[in-house]
Amino acid sequence: MSRDTEQLLKGSTGTIAGEITSTLRDAIISGEIEQGSKLSETKLAKDLNVSRGPLREAIRNLEGMSLIVHVPQQGARVVTLTMELILEIYETREALESKAASLAARNMTSSEIDELHRIIDAQGKHMRDNSNAYIPAESDYAFHETLIRGAKNKVIESALLRQIYHLIKMFRYQNEFVSTSTSNSLLEHRQIVYALEQRDQELAEVTVRRHIVRARDRIERRMRQAIRQEN
Amino acid sequence: MSRDTEQLLKGSTGTIAGEITSTLRDAIISGEIEQGSKLSETKLAKDLNVSRGPLREAIRNLEGMSLIVHVPQQGARVVTLTMELILEIYETREALESKAASLAARNMTSSEIDELHRIIDAQGKHMRDNSNAYIPAESDYAFHETLIRGAKNKVIESALLRQIYHLIKMFRYQNEFVSTSTSNSLLEHRQIVYALEQRDQELAEVTVRRHIVRARDRIERRMRQAIRQEN
DNA sequence: CTCGCAATAATTGTCGACATTTTTTATATT
DNA sequence: AATATAAAAAATGTCGACAATTATTGCGAG
Numbered sequence: 001m002s003r004d005t006e007q008l009l010k011g012s013t014g015t016i017a018g019e020i021t022s023t024l025r026d027a028i029i030s031g032e033i034e035q036g037s038k039l040s041e042t043k044l045a046k047d048l049n050v051s052r053g054p055l056r057e058a059i060r061n062l063e064g065m066s067l068i069v070h071v072p073q074q075g076a077r078v079v080t081l082t083m084e085l086i087l088e089i090y091e092t093r094e095a096l097e098s099k100a101a102s103l104a105a106r107n108m109t110s111s112e113i114d115e116l117h118r119i120i121d122a123q124g125k126h127m128r129d130n131s132n133a134y135i136p137a138e139s140d141y142a143f144h145e146t147l148i149r150g151a152k153n154k155v156i157e158s159a160l161l162r163q164i165y166h167l168i169k170m171f172r173y174q175n176e177f178v179s180t181s182t183s184n185s186l187l188e189h190r191q192i193v194y195a196l197e198q199r200d201q202e203l204a205e206v207t208v209r210r211h212i213v214r215a216r217d218r219i220e221r222r223m224r225q226a227i228r229q230e231n
Numbered sequence: 232m233s234r235d236t237e238q239l240l241k242g243s244t245g246t247i248a249g250e251i252t253s254t255l256r257d258a259i260i261s262g263e264i265e266q267g268s269k270l271s272e273t274k275l276a277k278d279l280n281v282s283r284g285p286l287r288e289a290i291r292n293l294e295g296m297s298l299i300v301h302v303p304q305q306g307a308r309v310v311t312l313t314m315e316l317i318l319e320i321y322e323t324r325e326a327l328e329s330k331a332a333s334l335a336a337r338n339m340t341s342s343e344i345d346e347l348h349r350i351i352d353a354q355g356k357h358m359r360d361n362s363n364a365y366i367p368a369e370s371d372y373a374f375h376e377t378l379i380r381g382a383k384n385k386v387i388e389s390a391l392l393r394q395i396y397h398l399i400k401m402f403r404y405q406n407e408f409v410s411t412s413t414s415n416s417l418l419e420h421r422q423i424v425y426a427l428e429q430r431d432q433e434l435a436e437v438t439v440r441r442h443i444v445r446a447r448d449r450i451e452r453r454m455r456q457a458i459r460q461e462n
Numbered sequence: 463c464t465c466g467c468a469a470t471a472a473t474t475g476t477c478g479a480c481a482t483t484t485t486t487t488a489t490a491t492t
Numbered sequence: 493a494a495t496a497t498a499a500a501a502a503a504t505g506t507c508g509a510c511a512a513t514t515a516t517t518g519c520g521a522g
Contacts (some may be wrong), residue, residue, distance in 0.1 A: 015303050015505065042473065051507045052474090053284075060291035065390075072246050073474065085385070091330065092386040099326035154316070155323040157299070171259055187496060246475065273503065281506090282477045304504065306474060 006053040022057035023048065028067050028078055029170040039068060042225040047102055066163045067170070081171050083223050089171075090216035093164050094209055097144070100151035100160065101192065101208035105201040108150035113196055118191045119143045127183060135181040137172060143189055147208070150196070185211070202203070239419040247281055254279065259298050259309055267311040270299060271455035297394045298401070312402050314454050320402075321447035324395050325440055328375070331391065332381040332423065332439035336432040339381035344427055350374045351420045358414060366412040368403060372396070374420055378439070382425075409453040416442070 024044075027033045039059060045052045059076045062068045070076045079085075119142050123135050148160050172179040188211045195204035255275075258275075270290060276283045288309045291382045293299045301307045350373050354366050377393050403410040419442040426435035 015507080018303060040473075053506055053508095056474090057287065057291060057505090060288060060295070064291070064295035066386075072249060075474065075514095088384045088386045091334070091384055092327070092390065093423070095326045095330035095387070096323070099322065103322070141246075153322055154321045155297075155319045156326070159323065163390070164386075248475080271503075284476055284478095287474090287504090454509065 003064055014074055015054070017054035017057040018059070020048060020050060020055055021061045023067065023168070024058055024062055025067060028062070029166065029173055031170075031174040033078055035078050035174075037078050039076040039078065041075070049220040054142050055202075057160075064162070065166045067166055079167070079170075079172075081167070083220075086171055087216065087220060089164060089167050090212060090219070092210045093160065093168070094216070096156050096160050096164065097148065097212060098205045098209035100153065100156050101196070102151075102201040103156070104150035105196050105199050105204040107152040108196055112146060113193065115146050116143065116189075116193045116196070119146065119191060120186065123154055123186050123189065127186065129215045134181045137180075140171070140181050140185070145197075147192070178219055178226065179215075181215075182218070184214075188214070233453060236375065239246060245287070248288040251279060251281060251285055252292045255289055255293055256298060256397070259293070260397065260399075260404055260407045262401075263311055266309050266405075268309050270307040270309065280282035285347055293378070295393070296397045298397055309399075310398070312398070312405075314451075315424070316398075317402055317454075318447065318451060320395060320398050321443060321450070323442045324391065324399065326448070327391050327395065328379065328443060329436045329440035331379050331384065331387050332427075333432040333436040334382035334384055334387070335378055336427050336435040338383040338429050339378075339427055343381045344424065347374065347420075347424045347427070347458065350377065354417050354420065358417065364414045366414075366416055368411075371412050371416070372400070377448075378423070378427075385436050409457065413445070413449070415445075418448050419445070 011094060024033070033039070040053050041055055041059075045055050048055070059068060059070065063070045063076070066079065068078055092115045101198075119139060123143075125138050126132065126139070127134075144165075145161065148157055151157065190206070192204065192207050192211065195207050232250070255264070255270075257383055272283050272286055272290075276286050279286070290299060292303045296395050297310065301306045342397065350370060354370050354374075357363065357367060357370070358365075360454070375396075376392065379388055382388065419438070423435065423442065426438050
């Protein structure tokens with residue numbers, strides 16, 4: 001299910017280009033294809049057993065997802081997630097998702113709010129069962145995606161889900177130790193749902209903003225710590 | 232100069248695909264290619280005297296700029312700017328550019344602030360000379376682009392200048408009567424520059440937010456008015 | 463031994479033809 | 493006359509080859 005939903009987000013449209021887009025996307029997010037590495041068209045085409053045509057289209061698609069940077073006459077490279085870029089990504093997410101929360105408080109359907117309840121209940125159960133201090137990444141994404149879709153703003157939704165979140169998933173996947181959600185996140189999720197239920201736009205906005213700023217700060221702290229330990 | 236700067240933003244990289252991208256972008260923004268119309272690959276390739284290869288790449292580029300929507304197996308269509316979409320675009324711009332203003336108050340160089348001064352001085356001169364209530368569109372874009380670049384956040388800059396602003400230019404160009412900046416905008420520009428000079432992040436953010444919300448409200452009012460007059 | 467240049471290799475950009483899918487048109491049936 | 497079906501036309505997707513550009517290698521001069 002999770003896989004199918006993922007696939008539908010982009011690619012896997014029955015076309016070869018779509019298939020390649022999905023394959024490369026997953027390979028980049030997982031780190032199987034390294035950050036900063038060059039995507040050689042001839043080499044990739046051979047590896048994937050496809051011609052260069054659809055491969056080039058897939059590369060353009062990935063460029064639109066901000067997962068690769070394409071320089072004319074020089075080829076495509078996987079994006080490099082420097083600490084600066086990660087912080088910029090979170091600043092952008094803060095601006096967009098806090099606005100999405102404000103809109104969601106007004107536009108979300110009650111069945112969508114129910115969906116959020118189911119998600120955080122599952123998160124609560126998971127943490128009780130596993131006496132585990134971390135929310136599973138999939139569940140965390142489900143929560144935020146539901147919130148974002150609830151805003152009913154296609155432009156914000158596209159900016160977040162088709163670009164920002166791919167980069168966030170990539171970062172989290174490759175830096176689990178730095179980016180996992182703490183038990184505190186669950187409490188914040190509950191506060192967010194409360195604000196949405198109350199249809200309190202201001203509260204929803206400020207609560208989501210704080211949730212993201214905290215995640216950002218946590219990441220910055222852990223990364224600086226990691227850097228210190230390297231020296 | 233303005234043309235050259237425009238060209239450098241995307242496309243015109245010496246490759247045919249880049250040329251086509253620029254050409255089509257301008258044609259779409261100006262309305263020469265109508266909203267919602269289909270971009271037939273075979274027809275366009277003949278008209279522009281290019282093969283379908285680079286044309287397809289250009290279409291993918293334009294998709295990344297949100298100017299066209301591509302449906303696999305069915306082709307590409309120019310985006311349709313409904314009133315709903317326009318309002319969503321302005322909501323997104325509000326979230327991103329107000330954040331950009333906050334960051335710019337911290338990160339902008341003094342020479343960039345000088346640049347803003349030159350721009351608004353020219354705007355003031357223009358309005359005195361022409362006893363004209365409107366700021367030229369080019370000058371307004373120059374102001375906002377300088378502000379956005381001053382934030383020193385590549386993710387926000389990309390989201391705004393590579394996507395949102397293309398749509399805004401397209402809308403403004405095709406609906407001048409609805410979207411021109413009033414004399415009040417100049418006053419707001421001055422307030423924004425003041426906040427940036429003071430390095431007051433909060434004031435910069437709130438001032439830009441209000442500037443955009445007002446533009447949005449003005450557009451909504453004028454569009455509803457235009458609709459009423461049609462009936 | 464280092465630097466610069468030229469020949470060579472590899473890569474990206476472009477093209478035209480073919481395959482597959484979608485849309486249109488024409489025909490036939492109710 | 494309207495609908496459904498099938499053939500035909502057109503459009504998008506894919507492929508392999510060629511062109512143009514960039515990167516690499518090897519050679520020679522300083």
